[in-house]
Amino acid sequence: MGLLFTKLVKMFMDEEHKVIVVGLDNAGKTTILYQFLMNEVVHTSPTIGSNVEEIVCKNVHFFMWDIGGQESLRTSWNTYFADSDFVIFVVDSTDRERLHISKVELSKMLSHEDLSNSRLLVLANKQDVKGCMTAAEISQQLQLTELKTHSWNIQSCCALTGEGLSEGLEWMTQQVSAR
Incomplete structure (x- = not known):
């Protein structure tokens, strides 16, 4: 009875999860963040520091920290790691x-x-560009199948159209439910 009650309460409670959105510069991190938030393309410039937005999916609140990816900023990524439930790693599939x-x-x-x-959710962005690497190619190059320490998923997407992003968010939501 106690376990069932706990599961029911969790089902109807809003949960909060910290997400860091990282990747190299020009991968599309900020465009993805605002596509999640507003379902539209927003003109962006290179992120210096971070952007933070709350994305809600099925009563789960994801606080997404979009962190600049320029080489000079990567050494500071670890200051954002504490209490992160998810890492969204964005890859430019054309790079x-x-x-x-x-x-x-x-x-x-x-x-x-x-x-x-x-x-870990790897977003293989820019899938709309001819000649881009597939999610399978990126997975192989990143050696994701050898990753045994973290639950992970790779999702093809296009930040400009939003294609594939809801599937990535759905995977994150399922991961929350599974715990």
């Missing part, structure tokens, strides 16, 4: 030359103690 840098940055992040319990 083959820097995918190895994404791999290194992702690996560094996921080895950080403050992210040991976080779940």
Whole structure:
């Protein structure tokens, strides 16, 4: 009876979860954040510091911290890690030359103690561009299948149209329910 009551209460309570949205510069992080928020494209400029927005999906409140991805800012990413339930790692699917840098940055992040319990959503952005890498190619290059320390998912998306973003958010919501 106690377990059933707890599950029912959790089902109707609003939950809050911290999400950090990271990736290399020009991957589309801010565009994705505002597509989640307003379902439209907003003109953006490179993020210096961070943007924070609340996204609600099925009574789950995700506080999304969009963090600048320029090389000079990446060393400060770890100041945002504390209490993060999710990492959304955005990859520019057209940027083959820097995918190895994404791999290194992702690996560094996921080895950080403050992210040991976080779940990972990789968004393979810019899928609308001809010749882009597929989500499967990106997954292989990032060696996601070898990742045993975190629950993860990769989702193809296009920040400009919003395609694939709701599926990513749905995966996050399911992860919350599963715990």
